[in-house]
Amino acid sequence: MLPMRHTRPTLAKVSRAGKSITVENVQSVKEDSVQTKRSPSSPQGGAKKRSAFGDITNANKNPQLLQKKKDGQKAALKKTRNVAVNGVLKNNEINVKRAPRKVPILDVAVEVVKEEINANEEVRPQSKVEICSDKLLPPDVEDIDKDSLDDPFSTSEYAMDIFTYMRDREEKFVLSNYMESQRDISKEMRAILVDWMVEVQENFELNHETLYLAVKLVDHYLAATVIVREKLQLIGSTAVLIASKFEERCPPCLDDFLFICDDAYKREQLLAMEMDILQKLNFDINIPVPYRFLRRFGKCAHASMEILTLARYICELTLQEYDFVQESASKMAASCLLLALKMKDLGGWTATLQHYSGYQAMDLLPLVKRLNFLIMCQPNEKLKAVRSKYSHRVFFEVAKIPPLDVLKLEESFQS
Known part of the structure; x- marks a missing residue:
């Protein structure tokens, strides 16, 4: 049995019997307004200011040119002090009247673009969603990213590309x-x-x-x-x-x-x-995991937090089972969510879920049946962490939800 202490050590300081570890105070850098955390064993102490690329100025390259530049600035300052204040104001007023009106560079650029577009073809006005999204979705598929276009902390514009990239990487980590x-x-x-x-x-x-x-x-x-x-x-x-x-x-x-x-x-x-x-592992540790796909698919199904937690519970149970290590992350996430929907009698696999997951309901049936059987099995006395974790009210006590009957599960897929 692997040893495990039930008392949680603090991340900043670990206390042991007969030995105490003190943490050095971290010096705050006012110029950058950044606080750097150091581990107790760090010999460096607080962070020190350092230029990442060395001296990127030309101060040490041509000292004669720099001295001439300084002398010129001093001469300009002396000459400016000799000019009367009233005379400067008067000259500025004359220059403002004579100076032609300048058109902002942005306006000029917009006008040039408009002229080029109008010269080629007539462009119809587009809505904001049409401009930001070039996805062509079937009529019965919902665009789940359109509501997040105005969120600066969301990656909705790149979400489809990100998950397509993760699906491609799954083949590398079989x-x-x-x-x-x-x-x-x-x-x-x-x-x-x-x-x-x-x-x-x-x-x-x-x-x-x-x-x-x-x-x-x-x-x-x-x-x-x-x-x-x-x-x-x-x-x-x-x-x-x-x-x-x-x-x-x-x-x-x-x-x-x-x-x-x-x-x-x-x-x-x-x-x-x-x-x-x-x-x-050749330092390539960006491995796709089911948890990320599960969050994405849960958004497609508009799943509540309880449904999503139930799917996460099923998915986390598979971590201990060696027989599930060969399953891909996306298929595992889709099957866990589908089983959670079936257990709560909230419908099946919609067109939106099929589009974004890439799986049809019948493709997931064998894995869903294995997952349901995993929940039905008598828990091992040595493996209590996951079931105990999801039996807490913080996780909606989803571990106490009874599994589906096998016949009822198959009938729901055929209907």
Whole structure:
């Protein structure tokens, strides 16, 4: 059984029995108005100001030219002081009257563009949505991004391209049956490790994307390297560390991960494992995860937070099951959402969901049946983290919702 402390260490300072670690005060840089956080082990202390590209001025390149420029500025200043104030004002009034009216550059550019367009063809006026979006959608498919065009924090204009790119990357990260080559670990050991990683995500209050990415990193590393069981927890904690650096704004420091492992590993071992994982994966860790697709598909279905939480619960249960590692992230997310809709009797797979997910309802039926069977199975006594997590009222107690009957599930797909 993997050791796990139930007390959550603070990310800024980790307290241990007989040993206290103090954190240096961070110096605030007034010029940049930025506060930099340092880990307890950082020897540098506060951030220091430094030019990223060195001296980019010409101060040291031609000192004679610079001196002439300064002398010229001084002469201009002396000459200006000798002019009477009234005379300057009078001359300015005369220059304003004589100067012709200047047309703003933007107006000129607009007029030129209009003349070129009118010379080629007559352009009909377009609405704002038509200008911002060039998508040609079927009449029964809703444009789910049109309501976010005015949101500066939204990527609605690029959302379709982003998820198309993620769908293409799924083909690069297809996992094989790597357990056949592992001699010292088993599926049950992997399930216990993932269960422990879920507790780490809760204790550190990390994003769910961090948990999903960490599990992906573990699977891809095990697919590339044969390990012994003594290193399994080291791999799991290092994967969470890497995923935190990739996903979190303020990731936990290295000492926090040593703490959660009950000091079973040293700092040098954790750093060496981090480098080994990154090298084995060629530093390409932008792996598509189901959680991102699930948020997108939930928006297509206008799913409530309870429905979306139920789908996330089903999806998080699959992290512990080795039999689901070969499924693509987008198909897993679509199947979890479809099963959640069926469990709440909220209809089936709409045309909008089919368009944005790329899957038809019948394509998802085999995976949906496997997911429903996973919920029906008696929970393992050693794997309690996910079910306990989603049994809380914060998550609408979705783990207590009964699964669907198999016959009723098949009938709903045929109707």
